[in-house]
Amino acid sequence: MAPFSFIYDGRQSNEIIKDWKQEHSSRNLSQQRTQHTFTYLDPETKLQISCDCLLFGDFPAIEWVMKLRNTSDKDTPIVERIQVLDCSFRSRDGQDPILHRALGSSAAKNDFAPIDDAMRPGFELQLAPIGGRSSNTTALPFFNIEGVEEGGVVLALGWSGQWATSFTRGTELRITAGMELTHLKLHPNEEIRTPSILLLFWKGQDHIQGHNLLRRFILAHHMPKKYGKPVTLMLACSSGSLYQESNRATEQNQIDFASRFAPLGVEYHWIDAGWFEGGWPNGVGNWFIDRNRFPKGMKSVSEALRRMRLGLILWFEPERVHQGTWLDREHPEWVLKLQDNPNGLLNLGNEGARKWLFQHISDMIKNEGIEVYRQDFNMDPLPYWRATDEPDRQGMTEIRHIEGLYTLWDELLTRNPNLIIDNCASGGRRIDLETVSRSVALWRTDYNYFEPSGYQCHTYGISLYLPSTSTGSGYPEFYSFRSSINSGVVLDWNPFQPEIPSLRTLPFQVDIAESFPREKAIRLIEDFKRIRHFFFGDFYPLTPYSIADNTWMAYQFHREDLHQGMILVFRRPESPSQTLKLKPKGLRSGAFYGVIVEGDSSRQNLLLGDLDEGLDVTIESAPGSLLITYTEIE
Numbered sequence: 001m002a003p004f005s006f007i008y009d010g011r012q013s014n015e016i017i018k019d020w021k022q023e024h025s026s027r028n029l030s031q032q033r034t035q036h037t038f039t040y041l042d043p044e045t046k047l048q049i050s051c052d053c054l055l056f057g058d059f060p061a062i063e064w065v066m067k068l069r070n071t072s073d074k075d076t077p078i079v080e081r082i083q084v085l086d087c088s089f090r091s092r093d094g095q096d097p098i099l100h101r102a103l104g105s106s107a108a109k110n111d112f113a114p115i116d117d118a119m120r121p122g123f124e125l126q127l128a129p130i131g132g133r134s135s136n137t138t139a140l141p142f143f144n145i146e147g148v149e150e151g152g153v154v155l156a157l158g159w160s161g162q163w164a165t166s167f168t169r170g171t172e173l174r175i176t177a178g179m180e181l182t183h184l185k186l187h188p189n190e191e192i193r194t195p196s197i198l199l200l201f202w203k204g205q206d207h208i209q210g211h212n213l214l215r216r217f218i219l220a221h222h223m224p225k226k227y228g229k230p231v232t233l234m235l236a237c238s239s240g241s242l243y244q245e246s247n248r249a250t251e252q253n254q255i256d257f258a259s260r261f262a263p264l265g266v267e268y269h270w271i272d273a274g275w276f277e278g279g280w281p282n283g284v285g286n287w288f289i290d291r292n293r294f295p296k297g298m299k300s301v302s303e304a305l306r307r308m309r310l311g312l313i314l315w316f317e318p319e320r321v322h323q324g325t326w327l328d329r330e331h332p333e334w335v336l337k338l339q340d341n342p343n344g345l346l347n348l349g350n351e352g353a354r355k356w357l358f359q360h361i362s363d364m365i366k367n368e369g370i371e372v373y374r375q376d377f378n379m380d381p382l383p384y385w386r387a388t389d390e391p392d393r394q395g396m397t398e399i400r401h402i403e404g405l406y407t408l409w410d411e412l413l414t415r416n417p418n419l420i421i422d423n424c425a426s427g428g429r430r431i432d433l434e435t436v437s438r439s440v441a442l443w444r445t446d447y448n449y450f451e452p453s454g455y456q457c458h459t460y461g462i463s464l465y466l467p468s469t470s471t472g473s474g475y476p477e478f479y480s481f482r483s484s485i486n487s488g489v490v491l492d493w494n495p496f497q498p499e500i501p502s503l504r505t506l507p508f509q510v511d512i513a514e515s516f517p518r519e520k521a522i523r524l525i526e527d528f529k530r531i532r533h534f535f536f537g538d539f540y541p542l543t544p545y546s547i548a549d550n551t552w553m554a555y556q557f558h559r560e561d562l563h564q565g566m567i568l569v570f571r572r573p574e575s576p577s578q579t580l581k582l583k584p585k586g587l588r589s590g591a592f593y594g595v596i597v598e599g600d601s602s603r604q605n606l607l608l609g610d611l612d613e614g615l616d617v618t619i620e621s622a623p624g625s626l627l628i629t630y631t632e633i634e
Contacts, residue, residue: 233488349400
């Protein structure tokens with residue numbers, strides 16, 4: 001039985017597809033991946049539906065995407081409500097399944113907050129993002145359903161637009177997923193693709209097993225790779241707090257800024273919004289370097305960085321076109337507009353627009369020495385897509401735009417094999433299986449920059465689903481820095497303090513009259529490099545999730561392959577308790593562990609036996625943090 005459904009010419013697919021011509025083929029893509037293609041052809045209208053499925057030899061997983069093609073010389077009847085996933089699952093042992101999910105990003109303290117729904121008989125839930133960006137506000141499109149089949153199943157959606165999913169509990173649990181709106185006909189020889197679906201099955205009683213299986217699966221099969229290994233996110237410096245993002249950036253001040261960080265061991269320098277003609281925010285659509293501030297382009301900056309052993313990260317926002325900019329003036333036919341809105345949407349479904357953008361950005365990557373292409377997206381595209389659709393082509397503008405986005409990124413990566421794409425959309429508002437496969441998220445939220453409690457919450461929530469994201473650090477201080485780090489971190493520190501004042505206020509007490517604490521900065525960077533590989537391990541929450549400031553938060557990253565791991569512990573500023581008992585997970589019962597407990601200025605080495613009874617930790621002053629690393633001793 002097909003795992004998808006749709007309505008065609010007013011009839012349900014399960015009523016008609018059994019009479020269509022069906023074919024199956026398979027081929028090995030690699031040692032661990034086999035592709036099966038199932039093709040269905042309507043003998044009357046010649047609508048062809050193909051379902052490309054991937055089976056994995058190293059994980060109990062299946063992925064698929066549908067393609068619909070009109071093979072006739074006439075328009076097809078209307079095809080609508082295309083559900084790429086339409087499946088039912090049995091509950092385990094008569095239990096009520098539990099849906100583990102997370103909020104999306106909305107620049108809030110509870111971005112990526114975990115939510116657990118008990119799916120009792122009669123349970124119904126429909127989810128979709130807000131405004132056409134796939135992880136905007138409502139939900140991260142990754143779900144872990146506990147208590148079905150022999151343990152549980154993880155569902156992930158790959159669609160960087162307006163997806164929708166529903167969960168309905170009757171005798172069985174029915175799940176559907178696809179685009180929120182499809183009601184369209186296909187012209188002769190026209191083809192479209194759908195969202196992609198991942199189902200990952202896990203066994204056991206603990207839903208954390210499913211989360212960690214997903215993290216391992218993404219590392220193995222989806223996360224972008226460099227030199228054959230998953231990309232480690234960047235340790236970067238950014239001058240945004242000093243130069244109004246990059247509106248005040250110049251060739252000289254960017255080189256001077258980076259030269260302060262190169263001796264500290266930083267790997268990349270990040271130039272953010274504003275380097276182009278017209279600046280940010282109203283210059284988007286002028287993707288030409290401001291020669292008054294960068295007379296030799298970015299090449300002189302990237303060459304200087306390379307001599308310092310740093311790479312260049314450069315910010316773009318190509319899909320937003322402000323009125324009066326070059327793209328708006330020269331190619332209005334490429335721009336979708338709404339009345340009384342100064343921002344237009346560059347239509348990536350327009351082949352001319354996409355080809356120009358690809359060539360322009362690709363040339364800049366080569367000519368200006370860009371190593372990380374940062375693509376931001378600070379607008380909701382859905383109203384533009386819906387306003388452009390014809391009544392019998394609803395969903396088509398979105399489909400073509402998302403197809404164009406994937407083609408753009410795939411072509412950039414093909415032409416520039418060592419390129420890393422950073423996916424930003426007002427923070428982390430466009431994170432899904434397809435973007436995760438092509439890009440990294442260096443700035444996962446626009447929430448109150450550098451606020452430690454919120455950043456801890458974001459790491460806790462999103463680490464249940466993704467093995468690597470990143471955010472920023474506003475000052476070299478132990479508590480806030482440890483609250484920010486993942487496998488990458490962006491250092492928005494002021495190395496000129498106090499000579500040049502920062503333009504950004506920090507959400508915690510810092511004596512900005514003092515000189516920049518260089519020695520502490522070096523230690524924090526050294527600590528980070530020493531532990532960053534642990535973030536690719538299994539993730540275990542060790543305290544309940546909370547956004548409150550009167551509690552503790554702790555979480556663990558465990559590398560089973562190395563028999564090592566780390567625990568980050570935070571006593572928040574209003575917590576009255578000085579002690580906490582931790583019960584680490586994933587460890588071998590009865591084994592001995594060498595443990596290092598590091599506070600802000602103290603370090604304690606311990607040799608411990610069986611940790612099944614837990615570990616008592618103390619933080620005497622609030623706020624405060626501990627970095628605990630451990631190694632199994634044979």
